[in-house]
Amino acid sequence: MNRFTSRTGLFAAVTVLAVASLAGIAIASGGVNTGGGGGGKKGGKGAAFPVSGKHTYGDGLGAGRGHEGQDILAGCRKPIVAAKPGRVRYIDYQASGAGNYAVIKGKKFDYVYMHMIHKPSVKKGERVKAGEKIGRVGSTGRSTACHLHFEMWRKPGWYRGGRIVNPKPFLKRWDRR
Numbered sequence: 442m443n444r445f446t447s448r449t450g451l452f453a454a455v456t457v458l459a460v461a462s463l464a465g466i467a468i469a470s471g472g473v474n475t476g477g478g479g480g481g482k483k484g485g486k487g488a489a490f491p492v493s494g495k496h497t498y499g500d501g502l503g504a505g506r507g508h509e510g511q512d513i514l515a516g517c518r519k520p521i522v523a524a525k526p527g528r529v530r531y532i533d534y535q536a537s538g539a540g541n542y543a544v545i546k547g548k549k550f551d552y553v554y555m556h557m558i559h560k561p562s563v564k565k566g567e568r569v570k571a572g573e574k575i576g577r578v579g580s581t582g583r584s585t586a587c588h589l590h591f592e593m594w595r596k597p598g599w600y601r602g603g604r605i606v607n608p609k610p611f612l613k614r615w616d617r618r
């Protein structure tokens with residue numbers, strides 16, 4: 442089963458940063474965050490920046506190609522943590538797109554984490570806290586550099602009729618903690 446079957450081109454969006462190396466070059470928009478700050482720390486209100494350590498913002502929503510999330514460039518194998526608490530809705534692998542990915546159903550949104558280096562370290566149905574490690578940054582699927590592709594979808598959620606929300610303002614807020 443493949444829920445992407447009828448969505449040709451969907452994951453063209455997931456692409457990424459053909460040129461970007463992790464050398465710290467900020468692509469498209471976005472400042473460089475020298476890290477340390479948000480990375481994986483649990484936020485005061487139950488939120489956490491989803492990548493540990495130094496990171497830069499890559500392509501955002503749209504990006505002229507229907508990109509459905511925000512790319513965050515970070516070192517390969519850096520921990521990815523849950524941005525918000527929730528229950529793991531899907532764990533899957535998609536060679537042509539998302540690579541190793543997890544979808545976590547939160548209170549308001551579904552949070553999607555793609556291109557992990559290995560299978561996520563959480564299981565379907567499991568509850569996770571904000572700041573809890575769920576995997577590691579990688580470049581699996583359609584990706585050319587280690588990065589986290591992060592999406593947020595309103596209820597009823599990811600490919601369940603929910604709408605995509607621009608995650609960048611949320612990320613910026615969590616990044617400041």
Ligand SMILES: [Zn+2]
Nearest residue numbers: 455457512590
């Ligand atoms: Zn992306």
